[in-house]
Amino acid sequence: MNLLDVLDKDLVKVPLTRSDKQGIITELVEVVAKAKGYTTVQYEAVLDAVLDRESLGSTGIGNGIAIPHAKTDVMDHVTMVVGISRFPVDFASPDGQKSRIFFLVLAPSSEASAHVELLASIARTCTSQVFRRMLEQSKDREEVVRLFME
Amino acid sequence: MGVPFKDILVYLDGSESSMTAVMYAIKLAKENDAKLTAVFVVNTKALSELVKAGIFVAIERDEYQRDLQSDADRYLRHAAKLALQKHVEIETVKLEGTVHVVVRQLLKEKQADLLILGGITDIRSRREELASETDRLLRTSPCPVLVVRDDDDIWLEFEA
Numbered sequence: 001m002n003l004l005d006v007l008d009k010d011l012v013k014v015p016l017t018r019s020d021k022q023g024i025i026t027e028l029v030e031v032v033a034k035a036k037g038y039t040t041v042q043y044e045a046v047l048d049a050v051l052d053r054e055s056l057g058s059t060g061i062g063n064g065i066a067i068p069h070a071k072t073d074v075m076d077h078v079t080m081v082v083g084i085s086r087f088p089v090d091f092a093s094p095d096g097q098k099s100r101i102f103f104l105v106l107a108p109s110s111e112a113s114a115h116v117e118l119l120a121s122i123a124r125t126c127t128s129q130v131f132r133r134m135l136e137q138s139k140d141r142e143e144v145v146r147l148f149m150e
Numbered sequence: 151m152g153v154p155f156k157d158i159l160v161y162l163d164g165s166e167s168s169m170t171a172v173m174y175a176i177k178l179a180k181e182n183d184a185k186l187t188a189v190f191v192v193n194t195k196a197l198s199e200l201v202k203a204g205i206f207v208a209i210e211r212d213e214y215q216r217d218l219q220s221d222a223d224r225y226l227r228h229a230a231k232l233a234l235q236k237h238v239e240i241e242t243v244k245l246e247g248t249v250h251v252v253v254r255q256l257l258k259e260k261q262a263d264l265l266i267l268g269g270i271t272d273i274r275s276r277r278e279e280l281a282s283e284t285d286r287l288l289r290t291s292p293c294p295v296l297v298v299r300d301d302d303d304i305w306l307e308f309e310a
Binding site: 115 | 209
């Protein structure tokens with residue numbers, strides 16, 4: 001499992017419009033809920049799972065990236081939402097840098113291996129500073145998808 | 151290293167395509183009267199990367215480690231059940247570490263003459279970091295590799 005296995009244009013949002021941590025997480029969950037036609041109950045279950053995980057420690061990992069994630073059996077399979085913000089958002093990253101690139105990763109409890117491999121794939125992919133800069137400057141979802149596929 | 155194959159190893163990672171590969175491996179082992187081993191790797195390398203990158207907190211790492219162990223046991227049990235259905239003996243092996251490294255080591259130890267894989271992806275990006283573990287196994291295996299396409303016919307034939 002790697003990032004390209006789950007990259008879906010319908011699950012990419014550029015730009016994100018909220019300006020704080022909770023707002024960004026909510027917006028990312030809204031993207032997946034809308035794309036998959038979730039009920040309010042399902043949407044709230046996913047949002048709670050992500051916020052519960054966030055309460056253990058921030059998922060801002062530095063270099064302008066945050067990877068909020070959670071296990072939730074609302075999902076059938078491992079799913080990823082990509083969001084790019086025009087404005088840096090404080091995700092309490094260890095390097096103190098605010099985040100503009102967000103990956104929301106959701107997985108059912110039965111797909112632990114795929115979940116772990118996807119998170120590791122995201123971390124590896126975003127090690128290039130040049131790539132991060134291109135992602136931050138992408139204008140729309142098509143450009144984000146193209147950058148990953150190049 | 152012999153033909154027909156006498157010592158076959160199939161790698162499974164829980165994906166549907168790897169289960170197709172297991173079915174194919176069982177049928178091939180039966181046809182060739184070969185020894186069959188199914189291997190699942192608990193990817194502790196990926197877990198370490200996530201802790202190092204600050205994506206996982208300690209409590210989460212421990213939880214996922216348990217989940218990965220359960221995944222491995224569940225899928226290996228399923229492989230054993232499939233082999234039993236076809237009256238084929240199978241050895242199931244659970245390893246930990248970097249997938250392509252520990253599988254390569256096992257292939258050498260067992261002097262396996264064929265590795266069976268499912269789920270090789272098309273080349274979608276030039277980025278090396280987007281290669282999957284299965285792709286790496288294909289490239290680094292010390293013995294011949296057979297790639298099973300994710301084909302519904304294999305499931306139908308197996309269940310017939």
